[in-house]
Amino acid sequence: MADPHDPIRSFRPLRTARLVLLAVITLGIYCGHYAARQTRALRDFLADEQAGMLTAAARLVTMTGYVTLACLALLLLAPLKGPVQLLCVVTWLSWSAFWLLSHAFWSLRFCQLLNDVRDCPPASSEWFDGSRAFLLPSLYLNHKLNLIAARGRQ
Numbered sequence: 001m002a003d004p005h006d007p008i009r010s011f012r013p014l015r016t017a018r019l020v021l022l023a024v025i026t027l028g029i030y031c032g033h034y035a036a037r038q039t040r041a042l043r044d045f046l047a048d049e050q051a052g053m054l055t056a057a058a059r060l061v062t063m064t065g066y067v068t069l070a071c072l073a074l075l076l077l078a079p080l081k082g083p084v085q086l087l088c089v090v091t092w093l094s095w096s097a098f099w100l101l102s103h104a105f106w107s108l109r110f111c112q113l114l115n116d117v118r119d120c121p122p123a124s125s126e127w128f129d130g131s132r133a134f135l136l137p138s139l140y141l142n143h144k145l146n147l148i149a150a151r152g153r154q
Helices: 016-025 029-043 048-077 082-118 130-135 137-153
Strands: none
Touching: 016 029, 016 137, 029 048, 029 082, 029 137, 048 082, 082 130, 082 137, 130 137
16 A cells, blocks of 8 residues: 555656657657656655755746757748858757756666665665666656555556
């Protein structure tokens, strides 16, 4: 039987295929909104400083996603040539890398905090693995949350 105080119960289920589709359609912007939503669900189980840092990390993912998209739009829509075009490409690539790193950082921290809150040992099948979260941040977390929630409903 599932623990009524388990934070897993506070997450709204989302099919992983839908998450992938929304992320592709929005060019990654939805991942930032997903991070913010999952952070809000976990926030009630965290100390204030932990919640504040995780919230800031989720906002950073969202903000860098929008800036990356704006840089890409400028690059694709503006008739740029020469050094200005090169500068736009470098700016877009830099913001894209920053978005990936901020997303990975949020994901790693989210896994650490969720494992701590749930008092989950590393050998458990419900342990959130930081290396997988780093490689596929929102996808891994969503898939794992769905698996654990499904086990709790059985």
